[in-house]
Amino acid sequence: MATADATIEHAAGPTTPDGVDVTCVGVSKWFRDFWLRPRVRAVEGLDLEIRRGEIFGLLGPNGSGKSTTIKMILGLVSPTAGRIAVLGRRPRDVATKRQIGYLPEESYLYGFLSARETLDFYGRLFRLPAPIRRERIDRLLEMVGLDAVGHRPVREFSKGMQRRVGLAQALINDPQLLILDEPTSGMDPVAARQIRDLIADLGRRGKTVLLCTHQLSDVEDVCDRIAIMFGGRIRTSGRCAELLAEESATTIRTPPLDPAVAGEVRAVLARHGVDPVTVERPRRRLESVFLEVVEQARAAGVTTSGAQAGGAVPDFLRGTDEAVATAPAAQPAQPAGGVDTDLIESLLRKPTDDAGS
Amino acid sequence: MTRGREGLPALTVAAWLGAVIALVAVGLVVWLGPPAARAAATGAAAMAVGYGAGVPALRRILARRSGIASVAGAVVDEAIRLRSTLVLLVLVAACIPLLPLLLDPSERLAYRVQFLVSWSLGTASLFLCVLTACLACGSVCGDIESGRIQMTLAKPLARWEYLVGKWLGLVLYGLLLVGLAGIGCATLVWMLAAGPAADAADRDAVTGQVLVARRRIAPQPADPAAYEAAIAAALAQLEADEADVFRAAPAAARQRIRRDYDRQWHTVTPDMVTTFVFPGLGRRAADVQLQMEPRVTNVDVDLADVRFAVWLNGRPWPPAGDEPREQTLPSRARHVFDLPPELVATADDLEVRIANRNLVPPGETRATAITFAPGDGLMLFVRTGGFTANLLRCLAITWCKLALVAAVGVAAAAAFDFPSAILATLVLYAGAVGNDFFRDALGSYNVVGDTAWGRAADRMWYAAAHLQEGRIYAAVRMLLGFVTDGVLWALPSFSADAAIASLATGVEIPRSVVLSRLVLFGGVYPLLCGALGWFVLNRRDLVRG
Numbered sequence: 028m029a030t031a032d033a034t035i036e037h038a039a040g041p042t043t044p045d046g047v048d049v050t051c052v053g054v055s056k057w058f059r060d061f062w063l064r065p066r067v068r069a070v071e072g073l074d075l076e077i078r079r080g081e082i083f084g085l086l087g088p089n090g091s092g093k094s095t096t097i098k099m100i101l102g103l104v105s106p107t108a109g110r111i112a113v114l115g116r117r118p119r120d121v122a123t124k125r126q127i128g129y130l131p132e133e134s135y136l137y138g139f140l141s142a143r144e145t146l147d148f149y150g151r152l153f154r155l156p157a158p159i160r161r162e163r164i165d166r167l168l169e170m171v172g173l174d175a176v177g178h179r180p181v182r183e184f185s186k187g188m189q190r191r192v193g194l195a196q197a198l199i200n201d202p203q204l205l206i207l208d209e210p211t212s213g214m215d216p217v218a219a220r221q222i223r224d225l226i227a228d229l230g231r232r233g234k235t236v237l238l239c240t241h242q243l244s245d246v247e248d249v250c251d252r253i254a255i256m257f258g259g260r261i262r263t264s265g266r267c268a269e270l271l272a273e274e275s276a277t278t279i280r281t282p283p284l285d286p287a288v289a290g291e292v293r294a295v296l297a298r299h300g301v302d303p304v305t306v307e308r309p310r311r312r313l314e315s316v317f318l319e320v321v322e323q324a325r326a327a328g329v330t331t332s333g334a335q336a337g338g339a340v341p342d343f344l345r346g347t348d349e350a351v352a353t354a355p356a357a358q359p360a361q362p363a364g365g366v367d368t369d370l371i372e373s374l375l376r377k378p379t380d381d382a383g384s
Numbered sequence: 385m386t387r388g389r390e391g392l393p394a395l396t397v398a399a400w401l402g403a404v405i406a407l408v409a410v411g412l413v414v415w416l417g418p419p420a421a422r423a424a425a426t427g428a429a430a431m432a433v434g435y436g437a438g439v440p441a442l443r444r445i446l447a448r449r450s451g452i453a454s455v456a457g458a459v460v461d462e463a464i465r466l467r468s469t470l471v472l473l474v475l476v477a478a479c480i481p482l483l484p485l486l487l488d489p490s491e492r493l494a495y496r497v498q499f500l501v502s503w504s505l506g507t508a509s510l511f512l513c514v515l516t517a518c519l520a521c522g523s524v525c526g527d528i529e530s531g532r533i534q535m536t537l538a539k540p541l542a543r544w545e546y547l548v549g550k551w552l553g554l555v556l557y558g559l560l561l562v563g564l565a566g567i568g569c570a571t572l573v574w575m576l577a578a579g580p581a582a583d584a585a586d587r588d589a590v591t592g593q594v595l596v597a598r599r600r601i602a603p604q605p606a607d608p609a610a611y612e613a614a615i616a617a618a619l620a621q622l623e624a625d626e627a628d629v630f631r632a633a634p635a636a637a638r639q640r641i642r643r644d645y646d647r648q649w650h651t652v653t654p655d656m657v658t659t660f661v662f663p664g665l666g667r668r669a670a671d672v673q674l675q676m677e678p679r680v681t682n683v684d685v686d687l688a689d690v691r692f693a694v695w696l697n698g699r700p701w702p703p704a705g706d707e708p709r710e711q712t713l714p715s716r717a718r719h720v721f722d723l724p725p726e727l728v729a730t731a732d733d734l735e736v737r738i739a740n741r742n743l744v745p746p747g748e749t750r751a752t753a754i755t756f757a758p759g760d761g762l763m764l765f766v767r768t769g770g771f772t773a774n775l776l777r778c779l780a781i782t783w784c785k786l787a788l789v790a791a792v793g794v795a796a797a798a799a800f801d802f803p804s805a806i807l808a809t810l811v812l813y814a815g816a817v818g819n820d821f822f823r824d825a826l827g828s829y830n831v832v833g834d835t836a837w838g839r840a841a842d843r844m845w846y847a848a849a850h851l852q853e854g855r856i857y858a859a860v861r862m863l864l865g866f867v868t869d870g871v872l873w874a875l876p877s878f879s880a881d882a883a884i885a886s887l888a889t890g891v892e893i894p895r896s897v898v899l900s901r902l903v904l905f906g907g908v909y910p911l912l913c914g915a916l917g918w919f920v921l922n923r924r925d926l927v928r929g
């Protein structure tokens with residue numbers, strides 16, 4: 028394994044002097060008709076920077092230019108104007124593409140190849156040695172839950188299973204830059220959740236991820252920065268936490284409260300002139316219920332002819348040790364117990380303190 | 385584990401195909417009986433075994449960690465697994481073994497073997513070219529239109545590598561199929577040739593004129609310089625006497641004069657002896673055959689006999705004392721004589737003198753002349769090899785043609801959608817097959833100057849003259865000659881080598897021809913097509929719609 032690894036034609040990724048993996052400056056794309064007249068202005072004056080190790084969400088309604096932007100970054104479409112640099116090189120550069128993994132918005136796979144053959148085909152395009160290919164194919168099929176059906180032709184797969192194959196092929200070269208266009212499209216909530224976790228995990232391992240999706244909850248969960256496109260232009264962009272911060276309200280989440288305790292909280296708040304106050308029992312998310320049912324069925328040994336539960340992220344998708352070490356820790360558990368009025372007081376005071384400072 | 389599972393579908397397809405063909409063959413043997421059915425069954429079995437062994441070998445060759453080999457391997461997988469291509473393949477596989485069943489057992493064996501060779505390889509060549517065109521256009525257009533090319537070219541694969549990979553896959557798959565056609569053809573031919581012949585002459589014809597490779601030598605006049613001088617003098621006379629006619633079409637005038645002289649020289653008039661020299665024979669030549677197809681002139685009888693006497697290198701043949709024995713042969717029939725080595729090997733060139741000994745027909749005052757059609761009426765053949773080597777050369781040329789069709793298909797598919805690409809490819813294929821016909825039809829149209837520059841100047845001059853006289857249509861027609869010249873210049877010719885016809889008539893396909901086809905069809909044309917396809921694909925946005 029170690030010997031074969033040494034022959035792989037890839038390194039940890041070309042270093043970009045400014046730590047920026049993708050740069051788009053004034054990029055425009057006009058599609059022309061047969062008579063070379065501009066037919067569609069897909070992208071106009073796009074400026075974009077994606078830094079190394081960040082998970083960047085590119086959002087926008089249908090036809091806003093997201094996919095065209097991605098295809099220009101991949102060198103599949105030439106920009107009409109502007110400049111694009113990917114990992115410090117031109118997008119068409121073959122050396123650049125050794126470091127890129129790409130999952131398109133639809134599964135463009137050879138239906139006559141099996142899942143295993145599909146991954147082998149793409150692995151050979153990256154010139155991976157046969158032992159490495161076999162090892163990675165096994166691990167990736169295991170990760171996406173298709174190891175039991177890897178010999179079946181892809182055309183027999185459901186859309187979600189084909190997306191899993193697509194995701195696996197995007198990871199076979201251990202890419203530095205991963206471009207995912209609608210990665211959870213057609214997938215069941217279990218797989219979608221696994222992909223969200225995978226993206227977050229890859230981010231922690233120092234990979235750069237460009238995520239393009241309509242699933243806004245996915246973006247909220249995993250993205251560091253986002254940009255929202257409309258009409259071929261970026262209308263807003265910034266850090267996800269900043270853009271999503273709600274300044275006009277405060278939410279206090281507690282275990283179920285006794286009505287008397289709730290009344291006490293209301294009284295405290297009323298003393299500070301906070302009115303109105305809404306107290307309600309939160310609902311569970313349907314996703315949680317769904318995941319729980321599937322987990323129970325699997326635990327009971329119910330079999331399925333489709334995809335199995337995905338496995339862990341393979342070891343070969345390794346990030347730099349530094350990136351993994353400095354990754355943010357998991358979210359702390361919610362505090363349990365009665366009402367912490369001091370916490371409420373401090374939260375209520377904080378805006379005033381901030382304003383004062 | 386991966387390799388084992390990858391190999392399985394190819395073997396399955398091969399096994400399935402082989403089983404179907406074998407079942408058909410067994411059925412034919414049972415119901416139709418030997419020997420034709422036995423030949424068909426053996427041919428089918430040989431092809432099935434060849435396919436079963438060839439496909440895994442091909443996939444193993446392409447199982448390399450290279451972008452080009454990966455794309456080529458995917459093309460081969462596509463070819464062996466898609467139903468549409470499988471149907472065409474079954475058609476090819478079925479046509480060859482079924483041919484013996486179409487042959488009339490009462491025909492002479494030599495004719496049946498010739499028919500089998502020409503039709504089996506001709507049919508296979510046609511089907512394989514169509515199959516290659518469909519595969520080339522379907523594979524590349526399918527990738528572009530379905531979006532698969534986006535995933536492929538998002539990988540470290542240059543666009544030229546993608547095109548080369550597609551072409552390589554098609555060419556290697558074509559090699560396998562051409563090889564199978566060869567195996568099928570050879571098996572059937574050997575089976576058929578081992579069967580009973582009509583008579584000893586029929587058997588000799590099979591072994592000496594069909595299943596053999598012979599160098600063809602055309603006759604020359606005894607004094608070529610004098611012959612050319614005579615033609616030049618005739619032309620000069622024509623130019624002096626009818627200057628306008630000559631200047632209007634000098635090439636046509638030259639062709640006409642030369643044709644007249646050739647016909648005249650190939651005619652042996654009564655009481656005359658004509659000498660034909662076959663050059664470059666060599667003193668060690670053995671197995672030399674003289675083929676002649678004499679015709680009589682001056683009489684209205686088509687099938688009259690001809691009487692003549694022959695001297696080889698000045699010695700009578702066949703000897704009857706000091707003079708040759710007179711021979712009588714039916715006219716308009718092809719006769720082949722094995723020449724005695726002791727007469728042939730006395731000089732580097734073979735001199736054949738033919739004396740007309742025809743009798744004076746009733747009611748005539750003079751005997752009829754004997755004439756040989758210039759080109760193939762009188763020919764010398766020297767055995768140079770066997771049928772197998774010649775078959776391999778023929779297959780190599782067929783494969784080169786597939787390589788060219790594949791290149792055109794890939795280039796067209798890089799530029800157009802599937803219907804336009806397949807149409808363009810098939811039009812070019814038809815043009816290449818009918819190139820000689822087009823050359824004759826279009827070449828004699830607007831034939832003016834002798835050189836390309838001369839033709840261009842003449843065309844411009846004539847077009848201007850037509851315009852001045854208000855004949856716009858004639859002027860445009862004259863200028864269209866530039867287009868026809870360009871098309872004829874650029875269009876490859878699949879018919880010029882006549883490889884299959886040569887193989888079927890036991891004529892050696894020269895190495896130089898094979899080499900030229902390898903360079904031209906397997907190298908130059910694919911390179912040009914590839915460059916064109918790359919130029920278009922490199923500037924094309926790979927988005928659907």
